[in-house]
Amino acid sequence: MKQNKKEKELLINHLFNASPELVFKAWTDPEQLKxxxxxxxxxxxxxxxxxxxGGSFHSCIHDPIHGECWIMGTYQEVVAPERLVFSMILTNEQGQTLRSVEAGKAEDWPEEIxxxxxxxxxxxxxxxSVHQTVAEAAAKQSGAYQSWIKMFNKLNAIFST
Incomplete structure (x- = not known):
């Protein structure tokens, strides 16, 4: 089942207490991302x-309850400190693409975001502003939406120290 194009896609806005340069660096520096x-x-x-x-990433989120979630992506745009555009696909540790259900997602979860x-x-x-090509309702149901909010709160706390 594919996402209905009329469904509202994920869009989250968050205000950070830091300059665009510092926030952009937090999104692009592997040490800060960790x-x-x-x-x-x-x-x-x-x-x-x-x-x-044209660069890429291969990462794994380790969740003590839900296990590992491997993702690969490619950066299409990197315009400091204004814009990042990248793809995300579910993979295994070896980088082989997984179908959504194989990775523990709902059947209608997009193969690429x-x-x-x-x-x-x-x-x-x-x-x-974070815009993703996934239905907002699906992101809320999977916990992805809530995860963004929690991650943004963690980043804001870093800027506050």
Missing amino acids: HWYAPDGCTIEFKSITVKE QTTVTFKPIGNQTTV
């Missing part, structure tokens, strides 16, 4: 990551 780019109680490891146009992240300055702060 500290916030996983939901509460989970960790992330990068098997590889090259943040540049396009993620667009924009960074807009507002005074000394930055509004980040």
